[in-house]
Amino acid sequence: MHPVLCRHRQMNEFLEKEEQVLKMLKTVYDPEIPVNIYDLGLIYRIDISDDGICAIDMTLTAPSCPASDFLMEDIRQKVGTVEGITRVDVKLVFEPEWSKDMMSEEAKLELGFL
Secondary structure: OOHHHHHHHHHHHHHHHHHHHHHHHOOOEOOOOOOEOOOOOOEEEEEEOOOOEEEEEEOOOOOOOOOHHHHHHHHHHHHOOOOOOOEEEEEEOOOOOOOHHHOOHHHHHHOOOO
């Protein structure tokens, strides 16, 4: 296969994998908030390596959130079902501090902030 076509196919496969990861993240909800964690702005970074390791940096609406373990395990389980993902590493970060400004317009509307 021509090198350009090969890179193009690899890029398409990567984008499809990334899209599936985002789709799975949008099925993860904080038990106390009726908006998914992606639209809440809790996901700061998603990095998928060539060998299928998906590294996710996320934050919480409050550092003392009692649902943190539940959310992280839910992410691991759901993202781990994406074809081509071999491992999911979720890291909690608190910089920058989460604020309502990080939410999508849909989330703000759903929660009555617009």
